[in-house]
Amino acid sequence: MNLAAISLGALVLVIVVSCFSKLNVGVLSLVAAWIIGVYLGGMKLDTVLSGFPVSLFLTLAGMTLLFSQAQNNGTLDKIAHQAVRLCRGNSGMIPLLFFAAAATLASIGPGNIATTALLAPIAMSVAGRAGIPLFLMALMVGNGANAGSLSPFAPTGIIVSGLMNKNGLGGHEVQTYLYNLAAHAIVAFAGYFLFGGRRLFGQKYEGQADVIPEFDRSNWQTAAVILALILAVMLGKIPVGMGAFAGAIILALLKAADTNDAIKKMPWNVIVMVSGVTVLTALLEKTQGLELFTHLLAQVSTPRTVTGFIAFLTGLTSVYSSTSSVILPAFLPTVPGLAARLGGVDAMSIASSMNIGAHLVDVSPLSTIGALCIAAVPAGDQVRPLFNRLMAWGLSMTVVGALGCWLAFA
Numbered sequence: 001m002n003l004a005a006i007s008l009g010a011l012v013l014v015i016v017v018s019c020f021s022k023l024n025v026g027v028l029s030l031v032a033a034w035i036i037g038v039y040l041g042g043m044k045l046d047t048v049l050s051g052f053p054v055s056l057f058l059t060l061a062g063m064t065l066l067f068s069q070a071q072n073n074g075t076l077d078k079i080a081h082q083a084v085r086l087c088r089g090n091s092g093m094i095p096l097l098f099f100a101a102a103a104t105l106a107s108i109g110p111g112n113i114a115t116t117a118l119l120a121p122i123a124m125s126v127a128g129r130a131g132i133p134l135f136l137m138a139l140m141v142g143n144g145a146n147a148g149s150l151s152p153f154a155p156t157g158i159i160v161s162g163l164m165n166k167n168g169l170g171g172h173e174v175q176t177y178l179y180n181l182a183a184h185a186i187v188a189f190a191g192y193f194l195f196g197g198r199r200l201f202g203q204k205y206e207g208q209a210d211v212i213p214e215f216d217r218s219n220w221q222t223a224a225v226i227l228a229l230i231l232a233v234m235l236g237k238i239p240v241g242m243g244a245f246a247g248a249i250i251l252a253l254l255k256a257a258d259t260n261d262a263i264k265k266m267p268w269n270v271i272v273m274v275s276g277v278t279v280l281t282a283l284l285e286k287t288q289g290l291e292l293f294t295h296l297l298a299q300v301s302t303p304r305t306v307t308g309f310i311a312f313l314t315g316l317t318s319v320y321s322s323t324s325s326v327i328l329p330a331f332l333p334t335v336p337g338l339a340a341r342l343g344g345v346d347a348m349s350i351a352s353s354m355n356i357g358a359h360l361v362d363v364s365p366l367s368t369i370g371a372l373c374i375a376a377v378p379a380g381d382q383v384r385p386l387f388n389r390l391m392a393w394g395l396s397m398t399v400v401g402a403l404g405c406w407l408a409f410a
Contacts, residue, residue, distance in 0.1 A: 002027060003041050007289035010036060011280060011330055024269055026325070033276075033283045041287060051282020056162040059241030060155055064266045066103035066226070067110045068258035071118075072265065077224040078213050080118045091130045092201030095137050098123050099144035099188055099348050103181065106148030109226060111155040111320040112362070113267075115145040115371050124218035134382055135389045136197055138373035142363035143188035143335050149324075150180040153230060153240065154326040155267075159274055160355060169351055187400060191393070204330025216359060218256035240350060242274040254409045272277055281333050294337035303344045308406030310338075310350055311357030315398040318358040319366060336383035349409035359399040364394025 018025045036132050037048035041252040070076050080101065098119065104117040117241045127137040150157040152173040161173050215223075225247040231240045233272050252259040284290040301309050310331070318327045339347040370390045377383050 004288040004292045007036050007284050007287040008292050013141050013285060013329060014277060015317060015321060015326060018322060018326045024272055026273035029276035029280035033280045037283050038367035051279045053162060053275055053278045059158050060271050062241035062244030063109060063158060063277050064155060065248045065262055065344060068262035068265045069251050069339055070222050073222060073257045073260055075219045076118055078219055079214055080105060080360055081213060090201060091132060091203035092197060094126060094130060095132060095140040095192060096145060099140040102141050102144030103147040106145045106154055107151040109153045111367050112145040116141060116372045119372050124376040132200060132204060133196060134377055134386050136195060138390060139188055139363060140193050142369045142373055143184040145369060146362050147181040147184035150177045150355060159324050160328060163329060166353060167333050169347060172348055180355055183360060187360060191301050200382050205291050221256040222251060244387060270320045273322060274329060276392040277326055279330045281329055290333055291337060293343060295335045297338055298341040301342060303342045304410050306345055307340055307349050307353040307409040308402040311353040311405035312398055312402035315357040315361045315401045319361045319364050319394055323358045323362060323380055334370060353405035353409055356405055360397040361394045362389060365390045
């Protein structure tokens with residue numbers, strides 16, 4: 001068996017392990033790359049490790065540090081409470097406003113998982129008091145958070161932008177973000193009205209929200225630093241990761257946030273996963289394994305079907321695996337070669353299909369987003385039906401995503 005097939009087999013193994021094990025596959029990927037590259041491929045270790053995504057690592061570390069500080073000092077929680085204060089009155093409007101709040105909050109930096117963790121407990125509590133089906137609320141919160149996940153300031157958006165830049169697809173950050181936002185808005189609102197949301201507009205919710213916590217000095221300083229970072233990146237074109245590190249230092253000097261505690265709470269498992277899988281993917285390029293992977297994908301696709309097929313494939317594997325840490329780092333590098341082999345296909349259409357297909361399924365209870373929504377439900381008989389409905393929704397999104405991407409991009 002040649003080195004290309006062995007390295008591709010290692011990537012497939014990593015994807016399978018990520019579906020059925022809690023083992024950090026970033027570490028597994030690093031070990032696999034070391035053994036295959038050094039002992040089977042005769043490479044130097046420095047050559048194997050040259051695939052480590054230094055820029056991506058620093059960007060993820062900087063942004064997650066800054067927003068860990070913002071979460072620890074209560075800034076994000078207070079922003080969430082202020083946003084959902086608008087969700088009083090017409091019961092039918094409440095889930096729609098939660099969608100908007102989740103999409104906005106996820107877009108400015110915390111990302112989809114942190115946003116869901118912040119909003120789901122509030123949303124499920126309000127749903128219970130206002131007589132809103134928990135399934136509809138979970139759809140709106142989960143899809144709202146995922147709608148903002150590919151923002152250039154969100155962790156997943158940073159990962160995707162780094163992967164696309166590396167593979168000659170840079171400069172499309174806003175387009176990628178808006179395509180994903182539109183896809184989630186369409187399926188969320190369609191699901192909301194299809195499964196009973198329209199009837200909620202005849203109900204009135206008079207319940208009073210909990211006391212809204214006031215912003216203190218540290219919260220205002222944190223919000224100002226985040227706003228300054230966004231403006232600096234948009235207008236001054238500064239590197240987002242280094243700007244985030246600078247913001248974290250400013251908050252520490254102002255004693256607005258505890259940096260050491262924030263570092264402990266950073267999602268290191270995700271950062272290690274992304275970095276490790278990227279090293280293995282880089283090795284595939286060196287061993288021609290990526291070319292073999294691209295060839296196999298091209299064998300089962302045509303120029304007319306590739307967008308639907310690739311959306312279905314990434315969606316199906318993403319139901320059981322990590323979208324940002326495993327699936328997209330494995331599939332996005334194949335885009336330029338796949339477009340070249342098939343001919344007549346826009347590379348951005350394939351990349352968009354991968355991004356959208358992989359994300360649409362993430363409200364499944366097997367994904368972190370769906371699991372957080374279920375965890376926010378008070379213990380009782382409602383948990384199992386919600387689990388079943390979200391599972392059915394997640395699996396159905398593999399087909400919906402495939403059809404949608406085929407219609408939109410083919």
